[in-house]
Amino acid sequence: NVPNGYNICNRMPVEEGFATKAIHAGQDPLQWSHWEVVPPIVTSTTYRQDGPGVTRGYDYGRSGNPTRNILETCLASLENGKYALTFASGLGATTVVTSLLNAGDHIISGDDIYGGTNRFFQKCLCRQSNTITFVDMLDISNVTSNIKSNTKMVWLETPTNPLLKVIDIQGVVQAVKEKNPEIIVVVDNTFLTSYFQKPLNLGADIVLYSVTKYINGHSDVIMGAIITNRNDLRERLAFFQNAMGITPSPIDCFLVNRSIKTLKIRMQQHMENGLAVARFLESHSCVDKNNILYNLPSHPQHEIALKQASGHSGMVSFYLKGDSNKFLKALKIFTLAESLGGYESLAELPSVMTHASVPEEDRKKLGINDQLIRLSVGLETKEDLLADLDQALKASL
Numbered sequence: 390n391v392p393n394g395y396n397i398c399n400r401m402p403v404e405e406g407f408a409t410k411a412i413h414a415g416q417d418p419l420q421w422s423h424w425e426v427v428p429p430i431v432t433s434t435t436y437r438q439d440g441p442g443v444t445r446g447y448d449y450g451r452s453g454n455p456t457r458n459i460l461e462t463c464l465a466s467l468e469n470g471k472y473a474l475t476f477a478s479g480l481g482a483t484t485v486v487t488s489l490l491n492a493g494d495h496i497i498s499g500d501d502i503y504g505g506t507n508r509f510f511q512k513c514l515c516r517q518s519n520t521i522t523f524v525d526m527l528d529i530s531n532v533t534s535n536i537k538s539n540t541k542m543v544w545l546e547t548p549t550n551p552l553l554k555v556i557d558i559q560g561v562v563q564a565v566k567e568k569n570p571e572i573i574v575v576v577d578n579t580f581l582t583s584y585f586q587k588p589l590n591l592g593a594d595i596v597l598y599s600v601t602k603y604i605n606g607h608s609d610v611i612m613g614a615i616i617t618n619r620n621d622l623r624e625r626l627a628f629f630q631n632a633m634g635i636t637p638s639p640i641d642c643f644l645v646n647r648s649i650k651t652l653k654i655r656m657q658q659h660m661e662n663g664l665a666v667a668r669f670l671e672s673h674s675c676v677d678k679n680n681i682l683y684n685l686p687s688h689p690q691h692e693i694a695l696k697q698a699s700g701h702s703g704m705v706s707f708y709l710k711g712d713s714n715k716f717l718k719a720l721k722i723f724t725l726a727e728s729l730g731g732y733e734s735l736a737e738l739p740s741v742m743t744h745a746s747v748p749e750e751d752r753k754k755l756g757i758n759d760q761l762i763r764l765s766v767g768l769e770t771k772e773d774l775l776a777d778l779d780q781a782l783k784a785s786l
């Protein structure tokens with residue numbers, strides 16, 4: 390049910406069978422003692438042993454948990470990946486992945502990334518004598534020209550948060566691996582999920598998620614995840630997951646495992662509502678029309694998006710002509726709040742909220758100013774969302 394007028398001619402096709410995998414991968418009832426169709430929540434933190442060190446697969450909740458395992462199996466299956474690991478948060482996943490770096494290693498990151506990730510890179514990672522270079526990855530030569538002998542990782546989001554720049558995953562991977570095949574390419578796929586985009590298929594070594602967002606999609610769990618096909622990386626990351634203790638709770642794993650069952654239909658509705666909002670804003674007199682940041686045909690990287698993704702989510706950013714505070718306070722259905730990807734529509738001011746920790750000069754260079762509004766378009770009735778935006782836009786004048 391792709392919305393009319395949405396260019397699907399040369400779009401990356403949506404994967405057949407995604408919903409079936411989301412419902413059945415890792416869920417076999419025969420694995421449980423009572424053949425439960427819905428996986429049980431195993432909360433026990435410790436397991437009886439037949440003898441010292443002689444276990445039946447589990448010894449301690451941080452080191453392994455049956456409810457976590459079936460979620461990880463399902464996440465890997467949806468990515469067409471071999472291994473998935475889950476963590477206490479998206480930034481927890483970021484912490485574990487960057488633990489692959491040794492002191493003195495260099496990482497190249499996209500310049501437009503989540504503010505908390507930027508903060509972690511600049512305030513935490515740099516304390517471990519890792520160096521970081523932020524580059525505009527729209528020009529892939531910015532990546533390759535910054536590769537040094539100690540460059541060990543390249544990190545990107547696409548679409549980026551909050552400017553929705555679309556980065557050519559395959560182009561970056563090929564250019565980086567040509568220079569140094571040992572460099573690990575990490576793609577944060579939070580904004581599209583594996584339903585719309587599969588970075589592993591495009592050559593990425595690791596795909597990372599704030600599961601908190603679309604994958605859980607109900608704004609009631611904080612969680613992170615990574616998926617990889619590389620045995621060597623999986624072994625090291627699984628060691629860090631346990632040794633660093635950045636693991637999710639079994640109850641959160643149960644909630645996310647349940648949310649995943651509707652991921653496909655939620656992403657389709659987010660796209661339908663997001664496209665309607667983007668088109669509405671594109672023609673609105675209170676909006677700077679040249680700056681609707683969404684994957685409309687007018688988007689500067691629309692062709693790349695068509696090539697590597699089968700759709701776009703509900704993320705829409707735009708520059709407001711009027712007063713941002715008046716606009717945000719006038720909204721009635723959109724809630725002024727941080728985060729994204731839930732069934733509820735949210736609106737925020739990145740310059741003051743999610744990206745306040747990005748150094749001001751960097752925000753200015755990127756264009757993350759007080760006129761930039763970021764929307765997470767939810768699953769409400771489309772007409773209600775448009776009416777809410779219209780009245781709030783008029784109130785901003």
Ligand SMILES: C=C(NCc1c(COP(=O)(O)O)cnc(C)c1O)C(=O)O
Nearest residue numbers: 478479480503579599601612727728743
């Ligand atoms: C909270 C917000 N972002 C979290 C986030 C994170 C961090 O995820 P947490 O689960 O919040 O730790 C990682 N990657 C991306 C692309 C993200 O957007 C936000 O943008 O409102």
